[in-house]
Amino acid sequence: MIDSMKxxxxxxxxxxxxxxIVSLSDFDQQPPDAISTINNKHYQFHNDYxxxxxxxGNENSETVQSALNRGPYFDISASRNxxxxxxxxxxxxxxxxxxGNKTLTWIRHRDLHLLTIGxxxxxxDQRFQSVHNPHTNDWSLKVLYPQQKDSGVYECQIGSxxxxxxxxxxxxxxxxTTILGGPDMYIDVGSTINLTCIVKHLPEPPPGIYWTHxxxxxxxxxxxxxxxxxxxxxxxxxxxxxxxRARPFDSGKYICVPxxxxxxxxxxxxxxxEHPAAIQAASHLQIRSFxxxxxxxxxxxxxxxxx
Numbered sequence: 245m246i247d248s249m250k251x252x253x254x255x256x257x258x259x260x261x262x263x264x265i266v267s268l269s270d271f272d273q274q275p276p277d278a279i280s281t282i283n284n285k286h287y288q289f290h291n292d293y294x295x296x297x298x299x300x301g302n303e304n305s306e307t308v309q310s311a312l313n314r315g316p317y318f319d320i321s322a323s324r325n326x327x328x329x330x331x332x333x334x335x336x337x338x339x340x341x342x343x344g345n346k347t348l349t350w351i352r353h354r355d356l357h358l359l360t361i362g363x364x365x366x367x368x369d370q371r372f373q374s375v376h377n378p379h380t381n382d383w384s385l386k387v388l389y390p391q392q393k394d395s396g397v398y399e400c401q402i403g404s405x406x407x408x409x410x411x412x413x414x415x416x417x418x419x420x421t422t423i424l425g426g427p428d429m430y431i432d433v434g435s436t437i438n439l440t441c442i443v444k445h446l447p448e449p450p451p452g453i454y455w456t457h458x459x460x461x462x463x464x465x466x467x468x469x470x471x472x473x474x475x476x477x478x479x480x481x482x483x484x485x486x487x488x489r490a491r492p493f494d495s496g497k498y499i500c501v502p503x504x505x506x507x508x509x510x511x512x513x514x515x516x517x518e519h520p521a522a523i524q525a526a527s528h529l530q531i532r533s534f535x536x537x538x539x540x541x542x543x544x545x546x547x548x549x550x551x
Contacts, residue, residue: 316343316402318410319381327447328390329504330418335375336385338400338410343381346403350374350385353397353411360385390416417445419505423498426510431494433516437487441500441508442480449477450502455485458496490514 319339328334340348350359350372358366360374371388387394395416401409424440431437443450453475455462462485464471470488475481481502487494495514501507 316346316404316408317341318400318402318408320410324412325415326412327415327417328387329447330391330416331389334387334390334394334414334416336387336398336400336412336414338383338385338412340381340383340400340402343402348374348383349401349403350383351399351401351409353399359398387414390414392416392418417447419446419502420444421500421502421506421508423500423508423510426508428511428513430513430515431490433490433492433514435490437485437490437494437512437514439485439487439498439500439510439512441483441485441502443483443502443505444480446481446505449481450504452503453481453483454501455483456499456501457494492516 317340319341322337322339326334326336336350338348338350347362349361349366351357352359359369359372360366363374363376365373371390373386373388375384375386376382377384383400385398385400393416395414397411397413399409399411401407421441421443424442429437429439439455441453441455443453453473455473462471462473464473472486473483474486475483483500485498485500492514495512497509497511499507499509
């Protein structure tokens, strides 16, 4: 009976081979538990993924740790050039990262003079002060009442070994106000008076500019009419005072007054048919006549004294 079963089994297997139902590859040795093997491979895959993530996390941690171990360094995004107005407080801003327990000092380059150490002023010139903002890690050098002689290079220095510095340039400027065509301008009756006031060397444009005529601020809405002003602000600010249909009463002293700079004066002469050259010639003649009279008096007095 057993032999009959063996023969029957062999016959079935041969039939499967004949019709391609099974192949020899199906009889290769397999792990006893295929599902377990697949699960193990799946588990291994996730293990590899987790390990990579862990490694990446380690790398990020190392980057952070490296940054922390880097020590203090400067944020160089701010401008190195600072322009200040004479007499107006100036700030040189130095932003430091990871300063830790290191000390920050300010040094003036032209004489290598130590100005501040930490928050304390080291120099006898008390116009220089150190200002610390803990929220932004800014260490600013504050200069009170700066003068043009204070212009130059200043260095923010970290007391590391070796010291690390960040240089900044301070330019202290005095504004210049000029009126084109001054100090005297001659205008024909009926023409337009065009006064151009130029203000330059300011860290920022003046908030406002006003004009005066013979000590009185000009009212652009006055009954006289025909008076207007145009102001263009920028690195160089220009203000144009326009007075149409000039009359003799428009003559006089005009002053351009910027709100944060010195003023400038011009004398306007509205001529009624007279030529400026004739006026100047008459003026020169009067001066010469006065000098001749003065010399004559000196001679008379001298001769009379000798007698």
